[in-house]
Amino acid sequence: MNEHIFIGVAWPYANGPLHLGHIAGAYLPADIFARYHRLKGNKVLMVSGTDQHGVPITIRAEQESATPQEIVDKYHKQFIDCWKKLGISFDLYTTTGTMNHTQVTHDIFVTLLSRGSIYRDSMLQAFCPKCRRFLPDRYLEGTCPNCGFAQARGDECDECGRPLDPADLKQIRCRLCSTTPRFESSEHFFLRLSSFQDELTAWIDKQTHWRRNVLSTSRRFLKEGLRDRAITRDLDWGVNVPQPGFEHKRIYVWFENVIGYLSASKEWANMQGDDVAWQPFWQGDARSFYFLGKDNIFFHALSWPATLIGYGNLNLPYNIPANEFLTIEGRRLSTSRNWAVWVHDYLERYDPDPLRYVLAANMPETGDSDFSWHEFLRRNNNELVATYGNLAHRVLTFAYRNFNGAVPVPGELDGHSLSLLNQTEVTLRDVDSLLYRCEFKGAIKRAMNLAQEANRYLDEQAPWKTIKTEREASAKSVYTVLSVLTALKTIVYSFLPFSSEKLHYFLGFDGNVEEQGWRIQFLPPGQKIRQPQPLFAKLDEDIVAEEASRLGSPNQNQEL
Ligand SMILES: [Zn+2]
Numbered sequence: 001m002n003e004h005i006f007i008g009v010a011w012p013y014a015n016g017p018l019h020l021g022h023i024a025g026a027y028l029p030a031d032i033f034a035r036y037h038r039l040k041g042n043k044v045l046m047v048s049g050t051d052q053h054g055v056p057i058t059i060r061a062e063q064e065s066a067t068p069q070e071i072v073d074k075y076h077k078q079f080i081d082c083w084k085k086l087g088i089s090f091d092l093y094t095t096t097g098t099m100n101h102t103q104v105t106h107d108i109f110v111t112l113l114s115r116g117s118i119y120r121d122s123m124l125q126a127f128c129p130k131c132r133r134f135l136p137d138r139y140l141e142g143t144c145p146n147c148g149f150a151q152a153r154g155d156e157c158d159e160c161g162r163p164l165d166p167a168d169l170k171q172i173r174c175r176l177c178s179t180t181p182r183f184e185s186s187e188h189f190f191l192r193l194s195s196f197q198d199e200l201t202a203w204i205d206k207q208t209h210w211r212r213n214v215l216s217t218s219r220r221f222l223k224e225g226l227r228d229r230a231i232t233r234d235l236d237w238g239v240n241v242p243q244p245g246f247e248h249k250r251i252y253v254w255f256e257n258v259i260g261y262l263s264a265s266k267e268w269a270n271m272q273g274d275d276v277a278w279q280p281f282w283q284g285d286a287r288s289f290y291f292l293g294k295d296n297i298f299f300h301a302l303s304w305p306a307t308l309i310g311y312g313n314l315n316l317p318y319n320i321p322a323n324e325f326l327t328i329e330g331r332r333l334s335t336s337r338n339w340a341v342w343v344h345d346y347l348e349r350y351d352p353d354p355l356r357y358v359l360a361a362n363m364p365e366t367g368d369s370d371f372s373w374h375e376f377l378r379r380n381n382n383e384l385v386a387t388y389g390n391l392a393h394r395v396l397t398f399a400y401r402n403f404n405g406a407v408p409v410p411g412e413l414d415g416h417s418l419s420l421l422n423q424t425e426v427t428l429r430d431v432d433s434l435l436y437r438c439e440f441k442g443a444i445k446r447a448m449n450l451a452q453e454a455n456r457y458l459d460e461q462a463p464w465k466t467i468k469t470e471r472e473a474s475a476k477s478v479y480t481v482l483s484v485l486t487a488l489k490t491i492v493y494s495f496l497p498f499s500s501e502k503l504h505y506f507l508g509f510d511g512n513v514e515e516q517g518w519r520i521q522f523l524p525p526g527q528k529i530r531q532p533q534p535l536f537a538k539l540d541e542d543i544v545a546e547e548a549s550r551l552g553s554p555n556q557n558q559e560l
């Protein structure tokens, strides 16, 4: 097979720490998908990076009396630490601040300009007479015309979530000094999105394998008609505009950060010592998948494909499995109110696999889903520990003690055992096809069902009883369950990589799970097993109250 799979994951803004919404929305599904394809023996290139431009970062810098670069460096370091601890396995995680990214962005900009897909025009921009500067949307504040919230931003109301235009705001004022701005004409470059309307419509119509929410959102934008969009801004932080007279303007962050998928691929190729190594992931039969939250659908399903068509000779997205939102304890996640669970906080107190499990089992694939600490505790204790972890621990411990630290020699397998092993093969196939279609929630549920079946079998067989009277029957059932576990560590590996590697090791295998590939590995009778440890830790009920008390308390983590 050896397909080329390109995986692009939305670029997080370096203006605040990562929270569970980011992980459930994009990073975890992308990582599960990447690990799955690596197991299948496909060639995977998964890239992303810190989005270091954009107004939220300059606002944060002004608030903290720091330079934008200092803010970026702080969060970029924290993001990399989170990926490592959470096991998000990027092939390259970079930033939009590299020279390479600027060069690739300029190349695309200049090419589209020469073909007429980018043109120059003027537009009205808010200007603060006191600060003597143009004000980007997020530097504007006013009353939301929709819900009356007094601190709505120029681009969005934080209270009701409605996207806004600065002109919509009542009592509009400069966020830095509260002066009422005036609107002045400013020269900018525009992406001629309207000219891609027909081609994009025809292309979207063919994407019948896309998720329904992604298709319907894309079609809604197309139905409203694509309008040309300004892709430069009156700012001094960002990728510069490669045209004379635009020295004080920068390329708009949403035109530029998606180009990061291509520039990161080129950076990765360069690091491999092969400047064209990116091409098999972007041309020909390669398939590209983009993981993001539903608020980014426009930029990935329309604006980025338009840019790719305009530039030419690069694959359009094959799939954009955007997720819906994650609520926290039944309420909309809000960074400004600290109604969020921060990833670095979580990782200080708990292991990565339980979070990966709970978010995957409840992934917001087809509708919003909720994270609660009570549910976290329940799934950790009842499903990970009691169903899967205990199955592994009690059988491994039993074999270790009663069969000389080795996999027992089973003799002939009976109908029960063969039926469970058959179910194991069916599960491998089912999970394969679910993961292939990016149905992560269904896949992990299917895998856990197998663990449940194995528990049932084990309770019926009761090898701890038969060991005294029928040693061969005991050996047979222990061997059968160890075989199921050998398969399970592969089946759940993309979800639970840390505990899968442990199980692989306890079962006596060398190397790692990924090297074994997506298949049921043969468990040799007599193979020495290693002294087992529990795969997961049971958590105390107190965490529910403790964690709930952190929610909504004041802190420094808010995003802007
Ligand atoms: Zn509002």
Ligand SMILES: [Zn+2]
Pocket: 128, 129, 130, 131, 132, 174, 175, 176, 177, 178, 179
């Ligand atoms: Zn001002």
